[in-house]
Amino acid sequence: MSLSPEQVAEQRAIGNDRENAPVMAPGYTMESVTETIAGIPLSKNIRMGWAVGFLIAFGGMNLLLLSIVWLLYRGVGIWGINSPVGWGFAIINFVWWVGIGHAGTLISAILLLLRQQWRMSINRFAEAMTIFAVSCAGLFPLLHTGRPWMAYYLFPYPSTSGMWPQFRSPLVWDVFAVSTYATVSIVFWYVGLVPDLGTMRDRAKNKLVKFLTGMLALGWRGSARHWHRYEMASLLLAGLATPLVVSVHTVVSYDFAVGLIPGWHVTLFPPYFVAGAIFSGFAMVITLAIPIRWYFGLEGLVTLRHMENMAKVLLATGMCVAYGYSMEVFFGWYSASRYEEYLVFNNRMLGPYGWSYWMLILCNVISVQVLWFRWVRTNMFALFILSIIINVGMWLERFVIVITSLHADYLPSSWGMYYPTFWDIAMFIGTIGFFLTSMFLFVRAVPMISIFELRTLLPQARVKEVEK
Amino acid sequence: MTAHGHKPVGPPIHGMAARFEDASALTAAARAARLEGYARMDAYSPFPIHEMDEALGIRRSILPFLVLAAGIAGCVGGFGMQWWMSVVDYPLNIAGKPLVSWPQWVPVAFETTVLLSALTAAFGMFALNGFPMPYHPMFNVKGFDRVTTDAFFLCIEADDPQFDVTQTAKFLQGLGALEVSEVVH
Numbered sequence: 001m002s003l004s005p006e007q008v009a010e011q012r013a014i015g016n017d018r019e020n021a022p023v024m025a026p027g028y029t030m031e032s033v034t035e036t037i038a039g040i041p042l043s044k045n046i047r048m049g050w051a052v053g054f055l056i057a058f059g060g061m062n063l064l065l066l067s068i069v070w071l072l073y074r075g076v077g078i079w080g081i082n083s084p085v086g087w088g089f090a091i092i093n094f095v096w097w098v099g100i101g102h103a104g105t106l107i108s109a110i111l112l113l114l115r116q117q118w119r120m121s122i123n124r125f126a127e128a129m130t131i132f133a134v135s136c137a138g139l140f141p142l143l144h145t146g147r148p149w150m151a152y153y154l155f156p157y158p159s160t161s162g163m164w165p166q167f168r169s170p171l172v173w174d175v176f177a178v179s180t181y182a183t184v185s186i187v188f189w190y191v192g193l194v195p196d197l198g199t200m201r202d203r204a205k206n207k208l209v210k211f212l213t214g215m216l217a218l219g220w221r222g223s224a225r226h227w228h229r230y231e232m233a234s235l236l237l238a239g240l241a242t243p244l245v246v247s248v249h250t251v252v253s254y255d256f257a258v259g260l261i262p263g264w265h266v267t268l269f270p271p272y273f274v275a276g277a278i279f280s281g282f283a284m285v286i287t288l289a290i291p292i293r294w295y296f297g298l299e300g301l302v303t304l305r306h307m308e309n310m311a312k313v314l315l316a317t318g319m320c321v322a323y324g325y326s327m328e329v330f331f332g333w334y335s336a337s338r339y340e341e342y343l344v345f346n347n348r349m350l351g352p353y354g355w356s357y358w359m360l361i362l363c364n365v366i367s368v369q370v371l372w373f374r375w376v377r378t379n380m381f382a383l384f385i386l387s388i389i390i391n392v393g394m395w396l397e398r399f400v401i402v403i404t405s406l407h408a409d410y411l412p413s414s415w416g417m418y419y420p421t422f423w424d425i426a427m428f429i430g431t432i433g434f435f436l437t438s439m440f441l442f443v444r445a446v447p448m449i450s451i452f453e454l455r456t457l458l459p460q461a462r463v464k465e466v467e468k
Numbered sequence: 469m470t471a472h473g474h475k476p477v478g479p480p481i482h483g484m485a486a487r488f489e490d491a492s493a494l495t496a497a498a499r500a501a502r503l504e505g506y507a508r509m510d511a512y513s514p515f516p517i518h519e520m521d522e523a524l525g526i527r528r529s530i531l532p533f534l535v536l537a538a539g540i541a542g543c544v545g546g547f548g549m550q551w552w553m554s555v556v557d558y559p560l561n562i563a564g565k566p567l568v569s570w571p572q573w574v575p576v577a578f579e580t581t582v583l584l585s586a587l588t589a590a591f592g593m594f595a596l597n598g599f600p601m602p603y604h605p606m607f608n609v610k611g612f613d614r615v616t617t618d619a620f621f622l623c624i625e626a627d628d629p630q631f632d633v634t635q636t637a638k639f640l641q642g643l644g645a646l647e648v649s650e651v652v653h
Contacts, residue, residue: 030618164553219601233593
């Protein structure tokens with residue numbers, strides 16, 4: 001039985017209960033939870049709002065295409081990078097996008113190991129977000145090499161030149177870390193999708209959809225023996241993805257921390273980067289979840305309980321990040337090195353890019369404190385605005401780390417300013433377009449919530465032991 | 469003898485399938501069938517039922533050992549690759565550092581470990597499950613397309629020594645099955 005409009009309205013209302021929202025609104029059946037989620041990709045209708053949003057995002061993606069073509073034609077000179085600031089927007093955006101990806105893995109892997117049931121409603125689209133964010137991230141270092149068609153040099157392959165990569169370099173570690181992360185994320189996401197693709201195969205009316213989902217479902221038939229191995233594989237993948245996600249941003253932080261530049265050479269970087277990654281990733285999940293749950297009427301499945309829990313994670317990781325900022329200042333002062341002191345006080349706080357440092361503190365430390373109040377955590381409008389502020393703040397953090405540290409290092413003779421060009425900004429907006437285009441296609445193409453996991457949350461899924 | 473003149477290979481049907489009301493009924497039926505002495509059977513459900521492992525007597529999968537082996541291979545392979553490339557095949561003196569600077573090989577070796585074990589976890593599971601297998605006799609069962617939504621099936625397979633078309637059907641009926649049908653190939 002499908003749900004009547006009144007029941008749907010009631011479930012949405014329960015999901016939006018600001019006082020005591022459950023993980024899942026009551027009254028769902030196996031059929032209605034399946035229909036609610038699988039019905040979105042299987043529906044024939046293209047909704048106006050989706051189409052308009054998709055077209056805007058697609059326009060952004062074309063801007064990316066244009067910027068890449070122009071970049072390949074003219075070279076990296078079209079960007080604002082110079083000497084001394086050789087790492088401009090490309091590296092800032094790379095770190096920003098990789099960081100955003102981390103929330104998806106955290107939700108699907110770490111919360112699975114911790115047996116957090118509220119993970120089940122948000123893991124699928126958070127994982128999709130991870131894949132798209134990592135795709136955006138991967139583009140930047142690739143294009144920053146200047147000759148992306150030579151990028152295979154970074155991989156150890158037997159070449160006629162007889163050379164091998166330099167394994168002491170964090171940049172080579174980065175290639176391994178990010179490519180492993182992308183591969184494992186895609187595999188984990190696909191494994192999670194298989195039973196739901198089986199559901200789509202069995203419910204599809206359209207022949208082509210039935211064929212495609214049937215092939216992708218690999219012949220899934222819900223066998224108990226398959227479920228046994230399936231759950232084992234999920235647990236193993238979660239156990240493997242957990243250290244992996246920590247390692248990825250640790251390696252990204254090594255790109256900086258292993259260098260000798262004041263402001264980069266800090267032992268605090270790995271944990272501080274990982275916390276920042278989770279912070280920005282959760283902000284992005286919230287940015288996406290709020291409009292999606294509202295537009296598709298999924299408030300009964302992605303309830304305010306989920307939103308509030310995510311807001312709490314934001315607050316906790318925000319405090320970790322704030323600790324990182326304060327320790328950076330402390331290290332600079334305590335080092336008694338004039339270069340470190342100069343960097344922290346004269347350059348970062350009071351230098352020509354001082355505005356970005358204070359904006360970052362405002363976005364990532366001060367504004368986050370409103371999350372101590374339940375009223376903010378359960379107010380979707382306020383939470384949405386705050387998540388955008390945090391996304392901006394985390395971008396500024398990478399701006400501060402990359403630009404202020406590089407523009408003025410040991411020798412004043414090699415100081416210089418960095419200004420982004422039109423193409424820097426165009427490519428950044430372009431990746432946002434690519435990311436959103438992928439998200440729009442994703443919510444329309446596959447079930448955006450893990451249906452089989454939600455079925456296990458239903459009271460009727462529990463096995464009642466009969467008297468012997 | 470079939471129309472083509474071959475002898476039919478194996479039992480003419482895959483087994484006897486019974487549909488049950490819910491997870492509890494399915495688990496109870498699987499337990500009862502095991503008690504009755506049936507060994508070759510499988511349960512089909514829209515979500516994993518943890519009680520089913522014990523009810524059907526499913527032995528622990530070897531998957532974790534495969535993943536462990538892959539992880540060890542990835543770790544040894546990762547270190548070995550870096551050692552061979554930077555010590556044997558292309559030794560480079562960088563700032564007088566020792567050629568075997570193994571602490572700096574840890575990140576790459578870690579990534580190869582995770583990569584190989586994760587791929588083994590996923591593809592090993594697919595392989596042990598016999599995937600991809602777009603066709604299976606169970607798909608011929610009436611109403612089996614609901615197994616990915618809200619239907620629960622138990623199938624006693626025809627190659628079970630105790631299997632008998634009439635007896636097994638009767639037995640499944642007695643367990644409170646909603647519907648019992650032969651599974652044709």
